[in-house]
Amino acid sequence: MGKPSDLVQGTLDLLILKTILLEPKHGWAIAKRIQQVSGEVLQVQQGSLYPALHRLEQQGWIKAKWAESETGRQAKFYALTAAGRKQLEAETANWNRLSAAIDLVVTEA
Amino acid sequence: MRWMTQLRMGIVMLFARRKAAAQLDDELRDHLERQIAENRAAGMSAGDARFAALREFGNPALLREQTQSTWTWNWLELAMRDVRCGARTLSRSRGFSFVAIAVMALCIGAATSLFTIVRSVLLRPLPFRNPARLVMVYEHFRDAGFNSQGFNYNGVAPADYRDWRAQTHGFEDMAAWRYAEINLTGERGELPELVEARAGSWNLFSLLGVQPALGRSFTEAEDRPSGAVVLLSWNLFERRFGGESAIVGKQIHLDGKPYTVIGVLPKWFIYPDAKVQLWVTFASGMPPEILEHHDYHFARVIARLRPDVSLANALSQVEAVQYRLHLRNLHAPVAEDVAPRTLNEDLARDVKKPLVILMCAVACLLLIGCLNVANLLVARGAARQKEVAIRGALGAGRLTLIREQLTESLLICAAGGVGGILLSFAATKWLTSAWKDLPSAEGIHVDGLVMGFACALVFLSALLSGLLPAISSTTKAVFALLQASSRGTAGSQSRTALRKTLLTVEIAMTVVLLIAAGLLLKSFWRLRATNIGCAIDNVLTMGYSLPSQKYDNPAKVDAFNEALLDRVQALPGVRAAAIGTVVPGAGAKDDAIFTIPEHPSTAPGAPLPDALFRMVSPSYFSTLQIPLLSGRFFTSQDRTGRPRTVIVSSVLARQYFPGEIALGKHLHLVPYGNADYEIVGVVGDTLHQVGQPEMAVMYFPVLNGDETRGMTLVVRTASDPLPFSVPIQKQIAQIDSEMPASDLLTMQQIIGDSLVNQSLISTLVLAFAVLSLLLASVGLYGVLAYLVAQRTSEIGIRIALGAQREQVLRLMLLDGLQPALIGLGLGLAASVGAGQLIRSVLYGTQAVDPVVFAAVTATLVVVAAIACLAPAWRASRLDPMQALRTE
Numbered sequence: 001m002g003k004p005s006d007l008v009q010g011t012l013d014l015l016i017l018k019t020i021l022l023e024p025k026h027g028w029a030i031a032k033r034i035q036q037v038s039g040e041v042l043q044v045q046q047g048s049l050y051p052a053l054h055r056l057e058q059q060g061w062i063k064a065k066w067a068e069s070e071t072g073r074q075a076k077f078y079a080l081t082a083a084g085r086k087q088l089e090a091e092t093a094n095w096n097r098l099s100a101a102i103d104l105v106v107t108e109a
Numbered sequence: 110m111r112w113m114t115q116l117r118m119g120i121v122m123l124f125a126r127r128k129a130a131a132q133l134d135d136e137l138r139d140h141l142e143r144q145i146a147e148n149r150a151a152g153m154s155a156g157d158a159r160f161a162a163l164r165e166f167g168n169p170a171l172l173r174e175q176t177q178s179t180w181t182w183n184w185l186e187l188a189m190r191d192v193r194c195g196a197r198t199l200s201r202s203r204g205f206s207f208v209a210i211a212v213m214a215l216c217i218g219a220a221t222s223l224f225t226i227v228r229s230v231l232l233r234p235l236p237f238r239n240p241a242r243l244v245m246v247y248e249h250f251r252d253a254g255f256n257s258q259g260f261n262y263n264g265v266a267p268a269d270y271r272d273w274r275a276q277t278h279g280f281e282d283m284a285a286w287r288y289a290e291i292n293l294t295g296e297r298g299e300l301p302e303l304v305e306a307r308a309g310s311w312n313l314f315s316l317l318g319v320q321p322a323l324g325r326s327f328t329e330a331e332d333r334p335s336g337a338v339v340l341l342s343w344n345l346f347e348r349r350f351g352g353e354s355a356i357v358g359k360q361i362h363l364d365g366k367p368y369t370v371i372g373v374l375p376k377w378f379i380y381p382d383a384k385v386q387l388w389v390t391f392a393s394g395m396p397p398e399i400l401e402h403h404d405y406h407f408a409r410v411i412a413r414l415r416p417d418v419s420l421a422n423a424l425s426q427v428e429a430v431q432y433r434l435h436l437r438n439l440h441a442p443v444a445e446d447v448a449p450r451t452l453n454e455d456l457a458r459d460v461k462k463p464l465v466i467l468m469c470a471v472a473c474l475l476l477i478g479c480l481n482v483a484n485l486l487v488a489r490g491a492a493r494q495k496e497v498a499i500r501g502a503l504g505a506g507r508l509t510l511i512r513e514q515l516t517e518s519l520l521i522c523a524a525g526g527v528g529g530i531l532l533s534f535a536a537t538k539w540l541t542s543a544w545k546d547l548p549s550a551e552g553i554h555v556d557g558l559v560m561g562f563a564c565a566l567v568f569l570s571a572l573l574s575g576l577l578p579a580i581s582s583t584t585k586a587v588f589a590l591l592q593a594s595s596r597g598t599a600g601s602q603s604r605t606a607l608r609k610t611l612l613t614v615e616i617a618m619t620v621v622l623l624i625a626a627g628l629l630l631k632s633f634w635r636l637r638a639t640n641i642g643c644a645i646d647n648v649l650t651m652g653y654s655l656p657s658q659k660y661d662n663p664a665k666v667d668a669f670n671e672a673l674l675d676r677v678q679a680l681p682g683v684r685a686a687a688i689g690t691v692v693p694g695a696g697a698k699d700d701a702i703f704t705i706p707e708h709p710s711t712a713p714g715a716p717l718p719d720a721l722f723r724m725v726s727p728s729y730f731s732t733l734q735i736p737l738l739s740g741r742f743f744t745s746q747d748r749t750g751r752p753r754t755v756i757v758s759s760v761l762a763r764q765y766f767p768g769e770i771a772l773g774k775h776l777h778l779v780p781y782g783n784a785d786y787e788i789v790g791v792v793g794d795t796l797h798q799v800g801q802p803e804m805a806v807m808y809f810p811v812l813n814g815d816e817t818r819g820m821t822l823v824v825r826t827a828s829d830p831l832p833f834s835v836p837i838q839k840q841i842a843q844i845d846s847e848m849p850a851s852d853l854l855t856m857q858q859i860i861g862d863s864l865v866n867q868s869l870i871s872t873l874v875l876a877f878a879v880l881s882l883l884l885a886s887v888g889l890y891g892v893l894a895y896l897v898a899q900r901t902s903e904i905g906i907r908i909a910l911g912a913q914r915e916q917v918l919r920l921m922l923l924d925g926l927q928p929a930l931i932g933l934g935l936g937l938a939a940s941v942g943a944g945q946l947i948r949s950v951l952y953g954t955q956a957v958d959p960v961v962f963a964a965v966t967a968t969l970v971v972v973a974a975i976a977c978l979a980p981a982w983r984a985s986r987l988d989p990m991q992a993l994r995t996e
Binding site for chain 1: 111115166
């Protein structure tokens with residue numbers, strides 16, 4: 001329940017946006033993809049994934065479409081909007097700045 | 110185009126919410142099934158795979174809720190749920206809901222009606238070009254005694270206006286208007302009609318920014334004594350001229366003289382009064398020398414401020430001019446100062462203070478209503494303690510609980526608000542018709558802004574009445590209820606204290622309202638009981654004016670007047686008839702300054718003696734039964750060409766001839782023939798207006814023939830005077846068929862008219878006070894009944910242990926009367942302040958009137974005792990066995 005402790009607050013949005021940058025994906029695939037790419041380090045719980053997806057959709061960063069999935073069932077595919085693309089760029093830049101700064105602080109000591 | 114996406118989402122979420130919820134379920138199920146499939150692929154059995162997936166998935170209902178909470182319109186969904194819930198609880202206790210809603214409807218209705226009037230009268234900008242820059246400018250005398258009589262805003266003399274306009278530069282322009290009453294005679298045998306008119310300077314309409322609906326406005330060349338052009342009001346144009354635009358350019362006859370209609374004013378133009386039927390130019394028909402006077406204060410001046418000049422600056426220029434004029438005319442009543450007033454306030458005149466008083470009374474009533482509903486809600490909160498406690502224990506947040514209870518009070522207030530608005534439609538209509546002289550009464554109606562005000566009231570009263578009970582019923586103490594037995598928790602005690610406090614405040618406010626009502630009523634009764642100084646029973650008055658064109662010399666005027674008196678006196682049933690310019694009780698109207706040749710001249714700068722100016726026929730005093738104190742009445746010999754005579758009132762004799770005999774002395778009047786008048790009689794005092802102090806009056810013989818306008822025929826009859834009006838009008842028509850009579854009023858009506866508003870306001874405040882007394886007693890009863898119910902077992906034990914029934918009765922009575930008495934004390938203290946507020950509208954009544962205070966105290970104590978008696982009696986009759994068994 002709640003937000004996964006292993007995810008830095010607010011980075012889930014960035015991860016989702018990044019994951020669907022190349023092609024639309026459904027919720028399960030997004031979670032799997034994040035898990036896979038992060039080498040099984042980042043576990044996205046449903047309890048935070050779906051609220052985040054719906055929030056991003058309400059905000060207009062991503063849009064959803066119902067389409068037939070690889071299993072032959074209807075699934076909800078999320079894709080980036082133009083505004084979402086820009087948002088991703090901004091958040092990536094922000095993340096880079098932040099992580100570099102944290103890195104500096106941590107390695108300095 | 111992110112906003113478009115958001116907008117689309119907003120619309121989808123609003124209208125396809127159910128579908129979105131179903132899709133969310135699909136989406137989550139899809140996720141779950143993929144998880145199961147993966148688990149199976151990893152080698153689990155069907156059952157294990159499902160169980161593991163579900164375990165990882167967590168609580169699906171919670172997940173759904175969390176996801177949905179990110180949707181737009183989520184607040185709306187929550188609000189709808191609250192409303193549904195609130196409506197259900199309210200409909201379960203119909204009696205409570207009905208009482209609460211009725212109380213709120215009354216309070217909100219009253220407040221909305223009054224706001225409608227206040228807005229139209231005091232707040233609405235007039236429909237003129239840039240009305241914020243318009244200001245009325247009056248003359249202002251520094252003399253304090255003069256100002257205390259309500260003459261703070263004095264009309265402007267025409268020559269003063271002319272000099273202001275010529276010699277100051279702070280205003281874009283200044284315009285003037287004056288009152289006029291014009292006899293409109295028919296062209297083709299229509300009935301003659303005495304119409305209310307105004308005479309405006311040629312630039313008035315351009316200054317206001319008003320374009321005539323038809324034709325044009327005045328030109329400067331037309332604004333002279335010989336100017337004969339007229340602008341019709343839309344009302345007159347439709348009513349008398351059938352709305353035919355061909356009337357523009359034609360001639361009509363005003364006071365027997367031909368005037369050319371140059372235009373028609375727009376329908377919405379009802380300044381300064383909706384009764385005004387037509388406009389002529391300011392100077393039209395005026396004797397040229399009057400326009401040169403600095404002491405004939407009959408003009409109203411409107412000025413438009415220049416955008417780059419402050420009001421203070423512009424006024425100081427006018428003040429400087431006025432002070433120079435004052436110094437140049439030390440012996441004439443020429444004011445030292447000027448005083449500005451906004452157009453709205455100028456139109457509101459005497460209405461402002463009563464409106465403010467009523468507004469305060471309504472605010473009190475609304476607050477009392479809220480307190481009462483709050484009190485009821487607290488009582489209900491007690492009955493619902495268990496429910497709240499259980500819901501709290503199940504995880505409902507305090508904010509959610511408070512929000513839900515507030516929704517209930519909001520529902521009550523909203524339903525009350527709807528009822529109140531419906532009520533206020535009727536109430537506003539009634540008030541505007543019952544309130545005499547309410548400015549722009551025709552334009553007063555409930556509109557969007559008023560609706561907005563009512564909605565704001567609804568929310569405010571919902572908060573006021575709901576917040577306190579909601580907070581008190583969701584405190585931590587409530588949850589202790591679950592641990593304790595069913596009664597006697599700390600929560601209920603603090604709740605009783607809260608109810609008592611609410612009740613105390615309510616009673617205090619009720620006392621204030623009651624005392625205000627009592628003071629106003631007493632003042633009204635005092636007014637009614639005043640002796641006006643003349644006969645008022647069986648006296649009929651009727652106004653008429655002789656057209657100066659036709660009656661162009663005093664002999665003709667006298668002939669008409671004498672013929673009229675002879676004919677009317679000959680009618681059967683008529684006791685006496687007379688003619689005068691103004692009858693007692695009909696207002697101050699004309700006044701004039703004079704000097705006394707027998708007295709050495711007064712010091713320069715000192716105000717000259719001033720008295721009301723009346724013209725009367727010889728029979729005037731006997732008809733109105735005004736007593737002769739010394740000397741003689743006028744006779745038919747006091748007329749044109751005879752020695753000039755005057756009769757004075759006793760106040761004038763006392764004031765200006767102290768310790769002397771006034772008879773035989775003289776008054777010198779500059780504006781009235783610049784001659785000496787010998788005092789031949791002293792008569793009793795009459796009031797020019799009920800509720801105003803007596804003023805000095807001088808009476809001149811009407812048979813001088815030089816007054817033709819604004820005459821009043823006074824007839825005293827043997828029986829009810831109204832049936833005589835038609836025979837008298839017939840007599841007038843037989844002498845001159847073009848002569849209209851106006852204002853057929855009995856003396857009772859004239860005096861009553863000046864009392865109508867007093868009566869209206871005191872009755873309204875009394876109604877509010879009675880209503881709040883009723884609310885307070887219901888509240889008192891409720892609190893005590895609640896208290897008794899709570900202490901049933903305690904009382905049972907007391908009685909079982911031997912307490913006497915009288916003791917129990919006394920105990921409970923005192924318990925209930927305590928908030929009443931504290932509230933009474935607070936209310937009496939506050940009333941002293943409130944009395945100061947309304948002191949200026951009281952007549953012959955002290956702001957702290959012992960009789961009123963005592964009466965209110967007695968009423969409140971009696972009502973409170975009655976309200977408390979029933980529950981206390983029930984407590985004292987308790988059967989101890991029964992009481993203990995209800996444990």
